[in-house]
Amino acid sequence: MSLLLGTVIAGCAGTPRTGSVPSTIRIDPASLASAPAIHPDAQWRVRIPIGTTPPADHICHLCDQYAVIEIRSPETWRAFCNQTGLNCPEGAPDFDDGIIVGLVAGVGEPADGAWPTAISEVRLQDDGAAWLRSQFRTGLYRPLLVDAYCNLIYTKGLKKVILVEINRRAYLTAH
DSSP: OGGGOSSEEEOOSSOBSSSOOOSEEEOOHHHHHHSOEEOOSEEEEEEEOTTOOOOOSEEEEOSSSEEEEEEOSHHHHHHHHHHHTOOOOSSOOOTTTEEEEEEEEOOOEETTOOOOEEEEEEEEOTTSEEEEEEEEOOSOEEOOOOOEEEEEEEEETOOEEEEEEETTEEEEOOO
């Protein structure tokens, strides 16, 4: 956790599409590390069509291969479902009580055809800030430009993702 020793972190390189978001956030590494792991209230997997930007209220590009998206309203959720072909359940999740977070992975095509990513854990602080842990399946990948993979979760109480860990590689996303 030495990566988090600086307690004031500049915001993500991505920009919010709606609303005002502070440019800095206070991160308490001990609180984040000791926050209980919780199970998401809902999960989905979908492919993002190549050459499109998913409808989202905030997109944070972690690196060339990964991005985190936040969906904060029923309107954005419907637009996301329409663009991706995701069969959204009747009625949107309660966005007053939580948000939908997606990990988008543009990693090529796995040779075995298996889904390459999984959100393995969410740690949630009392203020709604979260640490998202994900696993990327190692193996043989065809370096093709194909639809990106997206794992989505909805968790009550989740307000923002401040840290994403993919196979023990950590990305700060504070915004």
